[in-house]
Amino acid sequence: AQTVTQSQPEMSVQEAETVTLSCTYDTSESDYYLFWYKQPPSRQMILVIRQEAYKQQNATENRFSVNFQKAAKSFSLKISDSQLGDAAMYFCAYRSAQGGSEKLVFGKGTKLTVNP
Amino acid sequence: DTGVSQDPRHKITKRGQNVTFRCDPISEHNRLYWYRQTLGQGPEFLTYFQNEAQLEKSRLLSDRFSAERPKGSFSTLEIQRTEQGDSAMYLCASSFHGTSGRDTQYFGPGTRLTVL
Numbered sequence: 001a002q003t004v005t006q007s008q009p010e011m012s013v014q015e016a017e018t019v020t021l022s023c024t025y026d027t028s029e030s031d032y033y034l035f036w037y038k039q040p041p042s043r044q045m046i047l048v049i050r051q052e053a054y055k056q057q058n059a060t061e062n063r064f065s066v067n068f069q070k071a072a073k074s075f076s077l078k079i080s081d082s083q084l085g086d087a088a089m090y091f092c093a094y095r096s097a098q099g100g101s102e103k104l105v106f107g108k109g110t111k112l113t114v115n116p
Numbered sequence: 117d118t119g120v121s122q123d124p125r126h127k128i129t130k131r132g133q134n135v136t137f138r139c140d141p142i143s144e145h146n147r148l149y150w151y152r153q154t155l156g157q158g159p160e161f162l163t164y165f166q167n168e169a170q171l172e173k174s175r176l177l178s179d180r181f182s183a184e185r186p187k188g189s190f191s192t193l194e195i196q197r198t199e200q201g202d203s204a205m206y207l208c209a210s211s212f213h214g215t216s217g218r219d220t221q222y223f224g225p226g227t228r229l230t231v232l
Contacts, residue, residue: 004158037223044120045159045207045223091158102213103149103172104221106158 002027002094006107013082014115020067021077021110023092031097034068034075035104040088048090051075053097079112087114118142120224122208128230129198136194137227141210148191149221150183152176153205165191166213198231205229 003026013019025034036048051059051068058066063083067076079086089111093104121140129135141148147166151159162181163173167188177183180198185191195202205226211219 044225047220047222050220093158102219103161103164104151104159104209105161108156108158 002029002032002096002105004092004094004105004107006092006110008110009108010111010113012113012115013079015082015084017082018078018080019082019112021079021090021092021112023075023077023107025073025075025092025094027073027094027096029096029098033095033097034066035093035095036064036066036077037091037093037106038086038088039091039109040085045091049077082114084114084116087112120208120210120222122206122224122227124227125225126228126230128232130232131200132197134194134196135198135229136192137206137229138190138192139208139210139224140190141208142212142222143189145210145212145222146188147211147213147219147221148185149209149211150191150193151207151209153207153226154203159207162193195229198229200231203229203231 005024032053034051037045038048039045049061049064063080065078089109091109092107123138149164150162153159165185180196183193205228207226208224209221211221213219
């Protein structure tokens with residue numbers, strides 16, 4: 001079974017600075033997707049960024065980018081120019097691309113605090 | 117597109133009572149997922165539907181849990197004889213599953229269940 005590990009329960013960053021959230025995963029599959037979801041306090045989870053495992057190029061979405069290291073099974077999220085609205089729980093998630101339910105397997109999350 | 121909606125947002129019940137939650141997915145989405153999230157943890161997969169067919173259930177889904185999606189649109193999750201351990205946030209997500217495999221799951225706001 002696939003597992004996702006987020007080793008940083010909490011992180012903090014100063015407004016306008018850059019922060020990197022770590023994620024590692026374990027799988028024997030070669031084809032899969034990786035995601036970062038953001039869950040603000042008392043609000044619903046939203047997709048931040050996704051990465052297809054077959055793509056070598058790291059995904060970017062505005063201030064958000066990933067460092068995908070397939071051999072190391074590492075998938076970190078970099079947030080540049082941090083804003084107060086970035087404060088949230090961030091979850092790393094894995095999804096198989098080999099058919100079936102394609103359920104998401106989540107890590108335990110990292111709570112990000114943005115200091116003004 | 118009004119997003120995924122869930123009702124109720126909060127439910128407080130006494131141990132032993134039955135509860136039912138409803139999820140309305142994004143209208144064109146053919147897949148619907150249920151997840152459970154306990155405090156300090158990432159969401160865990162419970163079950164999913166493709167159209168009206170329930171195709172996978174997690175071992176987390178005990179006999180006291182039942183889910184339906186009768187017309188392939190909204191879904192209900194019922195918990196019978198609730199226990200204190202059932203206290204959690206119940207999240208619904210939907211996606212459009214097509215041939216590309218690029219379907220993204222969109223989450224609702226969740227139903228927070230408290231069992232006294």
